[in-house]
Amino acid sequence: MAIESASLARPPSSGRALPSSPGARLRRWAEREAIFSWLMVLPPVAFLLALVGYPFFYGIWLSLENRPVAQPGTFVGLANYLQLLDDPAFWQVTQNTFVYTIVATLLKMVGGLALALVMNQHFRMKNLVRALLLLPFIVPTVLSTIAWMWILDPAFSVINWILIHTGIANPGPSWLGNPYLAMASLIVVNTWRGLPFYAITLLAGLQTIPPDLYEAATIDGATTFERFRYVTLPLLMPVIFIVTMFSVIFTFADFQLVYVLTRGGPANATHLFATYAFDIVMGAGQFGLGAAVALAMLPPLALIIAAMAIYMRRRDE
Amino acid sequence: MTVERRGWHVRMMKLWLPLGFFIFVTLFPFYWMAITSLKPNQELYNRRIMPLIVHHPTLKHYVDLLTESNFLLWTWNTLLVAVVSTAISLLFGVMLAYPLARTRFPGAAMISFAVAATYLVPQPLLFVPLADIIERLSLGNTLTAVILTYPTLLVPFCAWLLMGYFRTVPRELEDAARIDGATRLQVLFRVFLPLCTPGFISAGIFAFTLAQNEFLYALIFLTKTDVRTVPVGAIAELVKGDVFYWGQLMAAALLGSIPVALIYSFFVEHYVSGLTAGAVKG
Numbered sequence: 109m110a111i112e113s114a115s116l117a118r119p120p121s122s123g124r125a126l127p128s129s130p131g132a133r134l135r136r137w138a139e140r141e142a143i144f145s146w147l148m149v150l151p152p153v154a155f156l157l158a159l160v161g162y163p164f165f166y167g168i169w170l171s172l173e174n175r176p177v178a179q180p181g182t183f184v185g186l187a188n189y190l191q192l193l194d195d196p197a198f199w200q201v202t203q204n205t206f207v208y209t210i211v212a213t214l215l216k217m218v219g220g221l222a223l224a225l226v227m228n229q230h231f232r233m234k235n236l237v238r239a240l241l242l243l244p245f246i247v248p249t250v251l252s253t254i255a256w257m258w259i260l261d262p263a264f265s266v267i268n269w270i271l272i273h274t275g276i277a278n279p280g281p282s283w284l285g286n287p288y289l290a291m292a293s294l295i296v297v298n299t300w301r302g303l304p305f306y307a308i309t310l311l312a313g314l315q316t317i318p319p320d321l322y323e324a325a326t327i328d329g330a331t332t333f334e335r336f337r338y339v340t341l342p343l344l345m346p347v348i349f350i351v352t353m354f355s356v357i358f359t360f361a362d363f364q365l366v367y368v369l370t371r372g373g374p375a376n377a378t379h380l381f382a383t384y385a386f387d388i389v390m391g392a393g394q395f396g397l398g399a400a401v402a403l404a405m406l407p408p409l410a411l412i413i414a415a416m417a418i419y420m421r422r423r424d425e
Numbered sequence: 426m427t428v429e430r431r432g433w434h435v436r437m438m439k440l441w442l443p444l445g446f447f448i449f450v451t452l453f454p455f456y457w458m459a460i461t462s463l464k465p466n467q468e469l470y471n472r473r474i475m476p477l478i479v480h481h482p483t484l485k486h487y488v489d490l491l492t493e494s495n496f497l498l499w500t501w502n503t504l505l506v507a508v509v510s511t512a513i514s515l516l517f518g519v520m521l522a523y524p525l526a527r528t529r530f531p532g533a534a535m536i537s538f539a540v541a542a543t544y545l546v547p548q549p550l551l552f553v554p555l556a557d558i559i560e561r562l563s564l565g566n567t568l569t570a571v572i573l574t575y576p577t578l579l580v581p582f583c584a585w586l587l588m589g590y591f592r593t594v595p596r597e598l599e600d601a602a603r604i605d606g607a608t609r610l611q612v613l614f615r616v617f618l619p620l621c622t623p624g625f626i627s628a629g630i631f632a633f634t635l636a637q638n639e640f641l642y643a644l645i646f647l648t649k650t651d652v653r654t655v656p657v658g659a660i661a662e663l664v665k666g667d668v669f670y671w672g673q674l675m676a677a678a679l680l681g682s683i684p685v686a687l688i689y690s691f692f693v694e695h696y697v698s699g700l701t702a703g704a705v706k707g
């Protein structure tokens with residue numbers, strides 16, 4: 109395997125004189141390792157630069173402009189950000205986003221770990237069960253959320269029907285009309301959708317733990333809990349960490365669930381950064397201010413990603 | 426005998442009860458979707474009728490959905506966009522992943538970092554500038570707008586997944602082909618890529634489900650009924666002001682889920698291996 113790449117790049121007929129027509133020279137040039145690699149990566153890199161890199165910086169520029177819809181923008185410096193600092197709705201949105209992300213992530217983590225441990229036993233039709241349990245993650249979120257919208261409907265909620273007919277409550281709460289219940293409902297639906305991803309990934313992690321570690325711990329007299337605490341958990345930690353980071357990022361930037369279930373209401377109680385930015389841009393037509401709201405997501409996200417990078421690097425060493 | 430019975434109890438508590446709970450919670454919304462779509466309106470909107478089963482099933486909502494709305498057109502749009510953007514993403518994914526996994530070149534570390542960072546950029550961060558850019562390119566209300574923007578979410582993902590897969594493929598065959606005089610492109614197409622079919626299926630299925638799931642860009646870029654995708658069409662046109670066409674909404678949700686669910690059921694193992702690859706091998 110120690111073949112030098114330079115010698116590999118030589119054409120097969122190396123005994124004879126190298127052909128030197130322009131076409132052949134171009135072909136030999138493209139065979140060089142670095143040139144070949146760059147020619148390959150250039151189109152996708154250009155594509156991502158044009159549609160991710162450029163919009164990213166253009167978004168920062170927009171956030172510094174006063175830019176009503178369909179009108180040329182005027183540069184206003186940090187005025188949009190200052191306006192947000194004075195906007196109680198913005199602080200409400202910030203608080204909502206953090207509550208939503210932290211609670212939903214904790215629920216997914218604990219529930220996902222529990223489900224993974226349950227699934228990590230031998231039973232019949234395990235593959236079928238695993239396929240069924242992943243369904244919420246596969247089915248387009250908006251479509252499954254439509255079912256939840258009907259489950260939580262103010263007049264025809266099936267939960268309320270059960271509450272009424274078991275005599276627990278009459279008429280039953282308005283799940284999406286009360287600020288606290290609306291946030292709780294969103295968290296439940298988000299957990300329902302994201303938990304399978306946790307569970308199946310952690311299950312794959314559990315299956316990489318060698319069984320002799322458990323045997324050794326059992327021989328040493330470890331109880332079930334101790335085996336979990338001192339064998340399973342430490343070995344599963346890297347997987348838990350990565351799954352949590354992914355989950356935090358995509359929960360933090362969630363849009364679909366809130367847009368379909370509550371549109372941010374009642375009275376901004378469930379607006380997240382993404383839906384609030386959407387309202388400001390699409391509803392009020394203020395591109396600059398909306399871009400500023402969206403960019404407010406960046407510092408927390410950057411912190412999470414930096415933590416992830418540092419953790420991965422430490423683990424690789 | 427006693428030992429056996431005790432074992433049965435333990436298994437009930439540790440396996441079947443919790444598993445039953447998770448399966449019930451997971452599947453109930455789908456059950457609800459299915460039975461609601463089959464209920465006639467007088468049953469749907471009557472609080473005195475027991476709602477847990479269908480008393481007089483009807484296909485009226487399905488017929489209405491297919492005849493009164495543009496559902497079939499939305500389905501066609503959704504599939505077209507998902508297939509084209511998946512194909513673009515696989516192509517670009519290979520172009521990124523093969524050099525990053527197999528060759529050494531200056532800037533490789535920077536590119537793989539950039540790909541990972543792009544993967545972690547959530548859509549809501551970019552939708553404001555993208556809306557403006559699409560508007561300036563006069564691509565509003567064309568499927569091109571979403572076919573161009575979906576790969577920005579899918580390419581980094583495909584590249585990442587394929588890179589992991591490529592690293593598991595032994596190099597010997599490629600080296601042998603190189604020594605026999607094959608060019609780099611010949612090695613890639615004739616020797617390497619045919620070995621990677623499972624990797625492509627994983628990445629393709631995953632990209633396809635992500636594309637079907639996308640909502641924000643479609644909602645912003647597609648505001649006319651004949652270019653809409655299923656999720657946007659359902660939310661925008663089966664809810665009129667305060668009036669929700671619940672039966673049709675549920676029928677749309679169910680029918681709209683079927684393409685993804687079908688493909689997923691054929692390739693479940695590939696999907697799971699793609700899902701867990703990043704985190705477990707990482």
